[in-house]
Amino acid sequence: MIKTVKFLGFGVVLGGLMAAAVNADVGLSPQQISYFDLPGQALQSSLVEFAIQARVTVVADSRLIASYRSGPVVGPQPVGKALSGLLVNTPLAFRFDADTATFIIQQKPSLPDADPAEPVPVAKPAMPILDEVVVTSASYPFRYHTVTNTHLHGGMSYFDSSRFLNVVPRALVEDQQAKDIGDALKFVSGVTPGDGVTDSNDDVFIRGFQRHAIYIDGFRLSDSTGVKQLPANVERIDIIKGPSTLLYGQAEPGGVVNVVRKRPQDETFISAEVGGGSSGRRFASLDMNDQLPGPGDVDVRLILADDAQDEQADITDVHRQLIAGSLSWEFTPDTIIDMGYEYQRASQQWDRNFLIFNAYEDIFPGASLGASAKQARPDFTTDYTLFDAAITHYFSPDWRLRAKYVWHDEERLGIRTTSENLLTNGMFFKREELGNDFAVFVLGGQVAIPLVIYPQSPEWLFRLGKLRSIYDEQAFETENNVSLNLEGSFTTGGLTHHLTLGADWHQQDLYKQYTIEARDLFPNLVLPESEFVAILPQLAEVMFDPNQPLGELEYKELRLLYDDVGFYLHDSIELSEQWTANIGTRYNIITGDYTDITEWAFTELETYEHFSSQFGLVYKPVDNHSIYLNYSEAMRANYHLDEVGPQLADPELSDQVEVGVKSLLFNGRLLSTIGIYEINKRNIIDVQVIEGFRTLLQSHEQQVRGIDMDITWQVSNQFDLVGAFSLSDPQIMSGQNQGNQPALAAEQTASMFASYRWQNGLSLNGGYKYVSQRYAEDANAFWLGEYSTLDLGVSYTFTALGSDAKVQLSVNNALDERYYTAILGGLRMNESEGRTILGSLRVDI
DSSP states (O other): OOEEEEEESSEEEEESSSSSGGGSOTTOOTTOEEEEEEOSOBHHHHHHHHHHHHTOEEEEEHHHHTTOBOOOEEEEEEHHHHHHHHTTTTTEEEEEETTTTEEEEEEOOOOTTOOTTSOOOOOOOOOOOOOEEEEEEOSSSOOSOOSOOTTTTTTOOGGGOOSOEEEEEHHHHHHHTOSSHHHHTTTSTTEEEOOHHHHTSOOEEETTEEOSOEEETTEEEOTTOOOOOOGGGEEEEEEEESOOHHHHSSOOTTEEEEEEEOOOOSSOEEEEEEEEEGGGEEEEEEEEEEEEOSSSEEEEEEEEEEEEEEEETTEEEEEEEEEEEEEEEEEETTEEEEEEEEEEEEEEEEOOOSEEEOOBTTTBOOEEHHHHSOOSOSOEEEEEEEEEEEEEEEEETTEEEEEEEEEEEEEEESOOOOGGGTTOTTTSOOHHHHOSSEEEEEETTTEEEEEEEEOOSSSOEEEEOOEEEEEEEEEEEEEEEEEEEEEEEEEETTEEEEEEEEEEEEEEEEEEEEEEEEEOSOTTOEEEHHHHHHTHHHHHHHHTOTTSOOOEEEEEEEEEEEEEEEEEEEEEEEOSSSEEEEEEEEEEEEEEEEEETTTTEEEEOOOEEEEEEEEEEEEEEETTEEEEEEEEEEEEOOOOSSTTGGGOOSOEEEEEEEEEEEEEETTTTEEEEEEEEEEEEEEEEEEEEETTEEEEEEEEEEEEEEEEEEEEEEOSSSEEEEEEEEEEEEEEOSSTTTTSOOTTOOSEEEEEEEEEEOTTSEEEEEEEEEEOOEESSTTOSSEEOOEEEEEEEEEEEEEETTEEEEEEEEEESTTOOOOEEEEETTTEEEEOOOSEEEEEEEEEO
C-alpha cells in the first residue's frame, strides 16, 4: 500500500499507518497502550519512529524540534505517556486534537502542576493555511532503516543490544522487486546464496555457515521444507548475526534469519498487483485489510498470491500459490489475541535432460538422466500449512506475558535430487548382493550402477549388479511449537533490569518413503576385464534404453521424531547512563527416535542436555553511538534420517566473540554498524563410505574470522543508499582437510543499493553485488568463480480514479553475467538466471 508523508511549509506531518491527520482514527485516545522500542536519539527521528509504532499522526514544526534529543522509551505504555517520555529532556509538550486524532508538538507553557502523562491543556490555535508538497511512497522519511529491533533481541533497543542486527524493511523488498528471501537479503553484509535443496526453499550462507533454518515470526521452519516464503506476505526480514541459541534454540553459528509476515492493521484497504517478465514470469497478488464490527477492536487481513515462471536456469515450470489470513483482536485493553493461517502450494520440475553417460564413437549416442531413470511423477510438489495463535497480556506498562502455539504440516511428493540419497545404506545398493569387492557409480544423483569385482589370476572378472534408480519420493512432516515468555523491567539496588524469561517446546516428526526401481539386466554375465571393456558400449545401450519396461519396485521407509525443550533467561542491566550489560543462559534437552520402518528397526537416539550462554557489554559515550562486545554460543543436534543417525554422541557446538560500533549520524539519516568477529564450530560431521557403508565421522572444526559493515543513509528526502561490505578468513582447523577453506564460504562480499525519488512520482534505483571466489567442496579441488551483478529499476507513482497506483520495471543482472551461486554434493550446480526483466502494476484502494 502506498503511503504519503506531508512536508508542510513550517513543519512535518509524521504518519504511522495513516497518511495524514484527516485519515486518523478518531477513536484514538492518549491512554491507548502500544509497545515501544525507542532509544534516545535526535527528536525528529524519534517522533518518526513513535508515529510508526503507535500508529498515530504527529504534527511538529521542524524548526521547533531541530535542536533537541529524545529520551528513551521502551515497553508497553499509554501513547500519551510514551510521547511525554520522548519530550522529557526538551521544553516541549504535546496537545492531542480529538477531532483529527492528531498529536501536535508545541512549546511547553509554564504550568507547574501539570501531569506529564496527560496532554497540555492549552487553547487550540487556528491552523494556518499552508502550501504543501506531497511526497508519495514511504510511510515515513527514513525509507530503508529503523532503529527498532524489539522482536530480535529480547525487547532491547538497538543501541542497548550487544549483537549485530540487520533489518530489511518492506520498502527495500518492494524497490528490489525481490522474488524470494534470497533476493531480499542480497544487500546484507556477509550473506551469500545457497542451493536450497535444488532451489525449492530459502537458503543462504551467513558469515560462512549455511543457515540451519528460516524462522517465520520466530518459529523455526525446518531446512527440509519444500516452499519459499513469498514476498507478498513479508513485512520485513530481521537478521541477527552470530550464534543465537539463547532465544532461538538450535541454530548454526552464522546467524538467524527471521521473516516477519504481514499482520492486520487498524485501517481498511485493498491493494492489488499484477506483473510479468522474461522466462515466462507472471504473478498477481491481492492484499485486503478490514476492521470488523462488534465488541473489541478486531482487525483482519487476507493475502492471496500466485507466482509462476516457465524457466529458472535448470528449474522449469515453477508455480507457487499462497493464501494467508490473519486476525488481531484486542480482547481487553490489556489482552491481545493474534491468529494466522497460511497455505502454500509449490511445484517445479528439475531439468533432467543432461548427459550422465557420454557418447562412445558411433556405437553409443550417450544417455541423459531423464532417459535413464524413470520417475513416477515429473513435478516436485509441496502442500504447506502453517497455523499460529498467540495471546499477549500486559500486566502493566512494564510487564507482559506472551504465549504462542504454531503448527506446521507439509506433504512433499516427487524427487528433489538431494545429497541425502547418495549411498544411503540399503537404498542404492545392497551389500549382501555384491560380495567383498565392488564399486558403485552414482550418475546424476539418481542412478546407481554397481560393478562386482572378482580378483583372480591371470585376469580379473567383472559383473554388473542390479541397477537401481530413484523412482519416487514422498515426505510427510509435522512440527509443533509452544512458547511462553515473560518480559518486563524492574529496578533493584539502583540498577534497572530488562528481563526476558521463557520456555519453549519444539517437536519435529519427519517421515520419508523412497521408491526404488531395480533392474537386473545381466544376472549371469561374468566376463574377464578385456572382454568386459570391449562390450561396455553395448551394455550401456541396454542399460540406458528409455524403452526398457519398468523394473521391480523396492521401498524404503524412514521416520525421525525428536523433541527439543528449552528454558532461557536473559537480562539487560543498565549499569549507568553509559554502560549496559547483557547476560543470558539457555538449558536444552533434546531427545529423538529413529525408525527404519522397512526393516522394523527402532533406535533411541542420544539425548542431548546442554547449557548455552551469552554475554554482552555496551558502552554509549553519547546517545547515538555505542561500542559493543559480545560472547554467544550455539548448539545443533546431530540427528539424521537414516542408519547413520545413531552413530554420533555429541552435538555440533559453536561460539563467537565479537566487538563492534553502532552509530546514528546526521539527525538519524545515517545508520551504521561495524563488527569484528571470530566464530569457532566443533564436532562438524563428515559423511564417508567405509567398506561399503555410509558412515558419519565428527571429523573437523571450522573457524571464521571477519569483519562486517552495513550502512543505510538517507542522503536527502529523495535519495537513499544501502551499503554493505564483509571480509572473512574461513578455515578448516582439523581433520583431513585441515588448512583448507570450507565449501561455499566467500572471503569477500560487497554491495550497494541506491534509490532516488522525484516529487512528481518518478523513482530510479540500482543495486550492485559482488561475491568472491568460493571453493565447491572442503577438499578445495575446484571452485566457483567470483561474480558481480548489476540491477536497475524505475517506477512511477500516480493517482488514477481516486486510487494510488504504481508502475515498476526492473532489470536484474543487467549485464547478463553467467555464474554459479552454490553446488549440491557434486550433483547440481545452482546456475544464475542471466538477465531478467520484470514489470508490474499496483493499485491501492
